[in-house]
Amino acid sequence: MSALLEVSGISVTFDGFRAINNLSFEIGPAELRAVIGPNGAGKTTFMDIVTGKTRPDSGKVLFGERSVNLLGMTEAQIARAGVGRKFQRPTVFEDQSVAENLMMALKADRGPFAVLRWRPRPEHHARVAELASEVGLADHLPRKAGELSHGQKQWLEIGMLLAQEPRLLLVDEPAAGMTLAEREHTTRLLVDLAKTRAVVVVEHDMDFVRRLACKVTVLHEGAVLAEGSLDHVTRNPAVIEVYLGRG
Amino acid sequence: MRQILMMLVAVILFTAPAALRAETAAELLTENRALIEKSSRQSIGPVIGALAASGDPAAQAVLEAWADKRLGLRKSDGAFFLLTETPEGFALTDPAGTPAGSAAKAEITALKPNSGVRGLIATALVQFQLSDPDPAKRAAALASIARDPLPDHLEPLAASLARETDPAITARKARLASLLTLRFHPDSATRVAAIDSFGADLGLDLRGALNPLLATTRIAATAAPEGANIAAELEPGSDIALEAAYDLLVAAGRAPARLTLADQRAALLAHAQGGSVGGVAVADLADQAARDRAYTALEQAGLVPTAATEDEVTAAIAAHRFFDVYAEPDPAVTTAAQAALARISLKVGAMQAADLSLDALSLASIYFLAAIGLAITFGVMRVINMAHGDFIMLGAYTGYVTQQIIPDYTTSILVALPMAFAVTFAAGVAMERLVIRHLYRRPLETLLATFGISIALQQLAKNIFGTQARPLTSPAWLDGAWVLNDVVSISYIRIAIFVLALMFLGLFLFIMKRTRLGLEVRAVTQNPGMAASMGINPDRINMLTFGLGSGIAGVAGVAIGLFAKVTSELGSDYIVQSFMTVVVGGVGNIWGTLAGATLIGFFQKGIEWLNPSNTLAAQTYMILFIILFIQFRPRGIIALKGRAAGD
Amino acid sequence: MTPGSLSRNPSVLIFLATLALFTLAVTFLSEAAGAGLISTSFVKTLGKTLCLCLIALAMDLIWGFAGILSLGHFAFFALGGYMIGMWLMYARTEVIVVEALAGAGLPPTPQEIRDGIASQIFGVVGGSDLPAIWAFAGSLPAQLALVVLVPGTLALVFGWLAFRSRVTGVYLSILTQAMTLALALYLFQNDSGLRGNNGLSGLQNIPGAEAVGQDWLSVWFFWASAAALGLGYALAAWVVSGKFGSVIRAIRDDEARVRFLGYPVEVYKLTVFTLTAVITAIAGALYYPQAGIINPAEMAPIASIYLAVWVAIGGRGRLYGAVIGAVFVSLLSSWFTGGRAPDLNLGFYTVKWVDWWQIVLGLSFVLVTLYAPRGIGGLFDLIAGLRAPDRRGAALGPGDGALREQEAKE
Known part of the structure; x- marks a missing residue:
């Protein structure tokens, strides 16, 4: 199985501080992967690089069957190529309704003139309703997103990601601030999603990672320290030393 | 230089009248009575020369009286007297200087020398003035020669040089003698030596002396003029425009004038008869081709002068050669003069670059001073204050009011600086407490709210102080300029502003790096929440920081008011530049502000130098440059990178 | 305009109806129609106010909806005015020059006419040649095209440069x-080719319409301004009603997030910036023939800031708010500064409004920003009983956190 995303040898330096140091990473087209590591290990910077927010000093990031290099593309182009990202803090457009938020995220031509002419058809409304019920917001469609609770905003954002139909999903600490039941729901959803697409989850919560039951990549000081099942990496002395040992 | 002078003196002494005849002025006058009575420029020269050379101390008085039309003859005996007008007639003094009674007007023939003769006398008098015992008179004589140099001055000047005792005047005399030599001396080699003796001297007087040597006239001729000192031959079409070349031929009467459209129109109108001209209906003449046809018809009928056609113009130009000819006939002199001017202009160029750099530095320090307060409020607090410019204005008016109360300029400036700081500090704190505090994290609203304050403050200033500019006078010791040479100079006010800017840079660095306040400000800037949890009161810090930034704007206002007009619009002239300085430099870094101010100052002066007539264009280009600059360095010259910048 | 978008924006119909009624009323009350209750100069003032409403509308689109506080729109406004002014001045001067030359014996050649026009127009700045930028001045269609093209191109180039380098927020404003x-x-500058600080004048005389009096001309322009405003309003309403409106509001609130949704944010900003620049330029082209004169002082930075003031006082992010703000503030301003407002005698001091209006305006602007960020438009919400969503931060500003992040980025 060839990789969907292939990151090789990237390095990035901020004012002399090496945030990412010759990092390589690979993920298949339908795979769930957890990325863990202590603070400052470079998890967020890694996601920033894949989504185009930060330019690495060296290395390459190839995506898809045709191995497109993501490094030359803008954030929007990368997103259109099929990379979705969920931020740690829920970022939804609070001044707009849940339906508008989802409608905006629906996969469609993103060019301004196409958007200007675009008017919702019944199937679009149906898709929005379907997505809303999937994330438990079916009753809240006309409400302004700003009025939702924190957890509901998380769900709305996940719904927007689903609407984008990405092939690679980068999720930053999805379980933060969720109730136990919501975590369960999230776990199920992520595992489901990973059946049809690649999902990378960055997480601190070991319990949550264990529940995902997937391959784990441990980052430390901007490089991969260990990779394998959770049990495998937690037995790795180096990992215990830098990460688990502290906790 | 010295050798030249010795040579000069020697030459002049040889050419001077050989012997000083032991005759008094009175005797000379008597001897030459016939010549003097009917004096003319052609004949009187030797007499004046003899008088001047007589060595008689009375000669100067006699000559002065003659030139003033105060020399006269007694009709009865033909004796010369110096005349002083009295109600009854004249009081007489004999040429030796002793009073000789008086006479009625009818008894005396007053001599009335014409202007030519008076000129000769004045020249002869120069040598007396140049040797006058009073140094001020000698200096005045030098100044008058320098103002209006004549060939005749050279001789007495060189003669007086040897006898001069005052070193300062000796130097001036020597310089003037050399300047006169290079223009008027009969010997070519001496002139060239005089020119070369100056090297690359920057004096305007030297350039004033050299430039006439290189004056040219433009002539058209069929062959190179014989014996003329030709500066250059001009190639029509490249060195001289074809139109200009032909105009030269027309002016010299060597070719007929071209037909202008206005002349053609007049000629056609004059010959219009019965609705047609030259066989063309007048109604059809709304077309250049038709007018040309009509005019040609008139030409063929001999009714109008033949105008030069394009072919004739081309032929005439081809048949002639065009020259620039020096008025100065000596090629050695013109070559030397040219070389000297080239040396000078090279040096002047270097000096101008130095002068420009000084100007740019002073402009940069003004921008820095105007922007440093903004760098604090905008750079450190991320609060945009459109009223910053009006705080500058407030500071300037504080200075003005202080001067109204304290008349001594030095004291009033010393009082005004802290006063301005206090006033704008208070205004800044009030504004922060009342408005900005509520708008943190809403930068666009802050921009608009502070703009509202800005228009209110401007109008308030207008209501109180009126629309006309108010003077803010600098103390006398700041008047004048530090002059290095004829090219490089800088006014003391600008030096003071430069020093002030340096002081504020130091003050800012001291406060930020060495005081508790600076530490707390940096802490609040980086992480307000964390700072607050460590016992720092962010409200207090924000208030003080804003007050500090505003206070510095007030002090800058006093400084700017010293050289700019204090009006209610003073601030708005600086606000955009100040923001540009901060943005170009890089927000949040005082060195960036310094770099931004320097860049903008030098750039603006640079453009003004390229296009000196147009400061408006300079500002336009500068703003365009800044817009483009931000393309390449969106975060300014000194940018915070990485996570510190929130990336 | 589809029925769907109309039904979701009843305000468009209300607005258009109000505008139509107002236009009819002004027409019948004008001197031209005989009633004479509204003087010709006041009809012109009203027509100019409608043009200002149009530019306020554009400002609301770019600022209230897309979140870009442009302080440069008066440049586009004035450029539009200059482009139409060039034709007005050229054509009118041509009429005069042809008349003058016709009485001089020979029928004039095209060259003579051109020279005559050039020296008439540029004599005041010491020139006698027609600058190259006047090449199309003789043609009305060409200059009308330039009304749109010149400001549009300027906006396109400037916007491209600015947005490409991700200049945002106050930086972009500055x-x-x-x-x-x-x-x-x-x-x-005198050699700019547009008569320096003399500007273009005599624009109230429309070539080819010499027979029509100013009373009717003023009404014509009033109609044209009203039509432009109506069309502009409908266009703006259409633009903001659908997904496009959703996207630009999203850009205003969190442009980084919009990028991760796959929208090319810069292209959207550029589209809105250029569109509003063109609307503004058309407003300018209608405004200056009514004003009669245009000079570079019209585009002083302060004018654009006043524009922001109108929109803010009227209420950002709602189209009718911008229009209300422009009408309210500009008419009030001209009433106070025109010396028509009675002085206020406080006993110890007489407040002359000519002197004090600016201060009142500045301070009330501060108060509106602080206490009524929704502006006059907010009153409509009160009447309708609407409430803003209960959330942190300002009514229409970005969320606290997002903004902090963006600000720190620069």
Whole structure:
């Protein structure tokens, strides 16, 4: 199985501080992967690089069957190529309704003139309703997103990601601030999603990672320290030393 | 230089009248009575020369009286007297200087020398003035020669040089003698030596002396003029425009004038008869081709002068050669003069670059001073204050009011600086407490709210102080300029502003790096929440920081008011530049502000130098440059990178 | 305009109806129609106010909806005015020059006419040649095209440069202000080809309509301004009603997030910036023939800031708010500064409104920003009983956190 995303040898330096140091990473087209590591290990910077927010000093990031290099593309182009990202803090457009938020995220031509002419058809409304019920917001469609609770905003954002139909999903600490039941729901959803697409989850919560039951990549000081099942990496002395040992 | 002078003196002494005849002025006058009575420029020269050379101390008085039309003859005996007008007639003094009674007007023939003769006398008098015992008179004589140099001055000047005792005047005399030599001396080699003796001297007087040597006239001729000192031959079409070349031929009467459209129109109108001209209906003449046809018809009928056609113009130009000819006939002199001017202009160029750099530095320090307060409020607090410019204005008016109360300029400036700081500090704190505090994290609203304050403050200033500019006078010791040479100079006010800017840079660095306040400000800037949890009161810090930034704007206002007009619009002239300085430099870094101010100052002066007539264009280009600059360095010259910048 | 978007925007119909009624009322009360209750000069003032409403509308689109506080729109406004002014001045001068030359014996050649026009127009700045930028001045269609093309191209190039380098927030505002200042300073030069600080004048005389009196001309322009405003309003309502409106509001609130949704944010900003620049330029082209004169002082940075004031006082992010703000503030301003407002005698001091209006305006602007960020438009919400969503931060500003992040980025 060839990789969907292939990151090789990237390095990035901020004012002399090496945030990412010759990092390589690979993920298949339908795979769930957890990325863990202590603070400052470079998890967020890694996601920033894949989504185009930060330019690495060296290395390459190839995506898809045709191995497109993501490094030359803008954030929007990368997103259109099929990379979705969920931020740690829920970022939804609070001044707009849940339906508008989802409608905006629906996969469609993103060019301004196409958007200007675009008017919702019944199937679009149906898709929005379907997505809303999937994330438990079916009753809240006309409400302004700003009025939702924190957890509901998380769900709305996940719904927007689903609407984008990405092939690679980068999720930053999805379980933060969720109730136990919501975590369960999230776990199920992520595992489901990973059946049809690649999902990378960055997480601190070991319990949550264990529940995902997937391959784990441990980052430390901007490089991969260990990779394998959770049990495998937690037995790795180096990992215990830098990460688990502290906790 | 010295050798030249010795040579000069020697030459002049040889050419001077050989012997000083032991005759008094009175005797000379008597001897030459016939010549003097009917004096003319052609004949009187030797007499004046003899008088001047007589060595008689009375000669100067006699000559002065003659030139003033105060020399006269007694009709009865033909004796010369110096005349002083009295109600009854004249009081007489004999040429030796002793009073000789008086006479009625009818008894005396007053001599009335014409202007030519008076000129000769004045020249002869120069040598007396140049040797006058009073140094001020000698200096005045030098100044008058320098103002209006004549060939005749050279001789007495060189003669007086040897006898001069005052070193300062000796130097001036020597310089003037050399300047006169290079223009008027009969010997070519001496002139060239005089020119070369100056090297690359920057004096305007030297350039004033050299430039006439290189004056040219433009002539058209069929062959190179014989014996003329030709500066250059001009190639029509490249060195001289074809139109200009032909105009030269027309002016010299060597070719007929071209037909202008206005002349053609007049000629056609004059010959219009019965609705047609030259066989063309007048109604059809709304077309250049038709007018040309009509005019040609008139030409063929001999009714109008033949105008030069394009072919004739081309032929005439081809048949002639065009020259620039020096008025100065000596090629050695013109070559030397040219070389000297080239040396000078090279040096002047270097000096101008130095002068420009000084100007740019002073402009940069003004921008820095105007922007440093903004760098604090905008750079450190991320609060945009459109009223910053009006705080500058407030500071300037504080200075003005202080001067109204304290008349001594030095004291009033010393009082005004802290006063301005206090006033704008208070205004800044009030504004922060009342408005900005509520708008943190809403930068666009802050921009608009502070703009509202800005228009209110401007109008308030207008209501109180009126629309006309108010003077803010600098103390006398700041008047004048530090002059290095004829090219490089800088006014003391600008030096003071430069020093002030340096002081504020130091003050800012001291406060930020060495005081508790600076530490707390940096802490609040980086992480307000964390700072607050460590016992720092962010409200207090924000208030003080804003007050500090505003206070510095007030002090800058006093400084700017010293050289700019204090009006209610003073601030708005600086606000955009100040923001540009901060943005170009890089927000949040005082060195960036310094770099931004320097860049903008030098750039603006640079453009003004390229296009000196147009400061408006300079500002336009500068703003365009800044817009483009931000393309390449969106975060300014000194940018915070990485996570510190929130990336 | 589809029925769907109309039904979701009843305000468009209300607005258009109100505008139509107002236009009819002014027409019948004008001197031209005989009633004479509204003087010709006041009809012109009203027509100019409608043009200002149109530019306020554009400002609301770019600022209230897309979140870009442009302080440069008066540059586009004035450029539009200059483009139409060039034709008005050229064509009118041509009529005069042809008349003068016709009485001089020979029928004039095209060259003579051109020279005559050039020396008539440029004599005041010591020129006698027609600058190259006047090449199309003789043609109305060409100049009308330039009304749109010149400001549109300027906006496109400037916007491309600015958005490409991701200049945002106050930086962008200051950059737009700098652009306006640069243009104004350039036009102030005598050799700019547009008569320096003399500007273009006599624009109230419409060539070819000499027979029509100013009373009717003023009504014509009033109609044209009203039509432009109506069309502009409908266009703006259409633009903001659908997904496009959703996207630009999203850009205003969190542009980084919009990028991760796959929208090319810069292209959207550029589209809105250029569109509003063109609307603004058309407003300018209608405004200056009513004003009669245009000079570079019109595009002083302060004018663009006043524009922001109108929109803010009227209420950002709602189209009718911008229109209300422009009408309210500009008419009030001209009433106070025109010396028509009675002085206020406080006993110890007489408040002359000519002197004090600016202060009142400035301070009330501060108060509106602080206490009524929704502006006059907010009153409509009160009447309708609507409430803003209960959330942190300002009514229409970005969320606290997002903004902090963006600000720190620069």
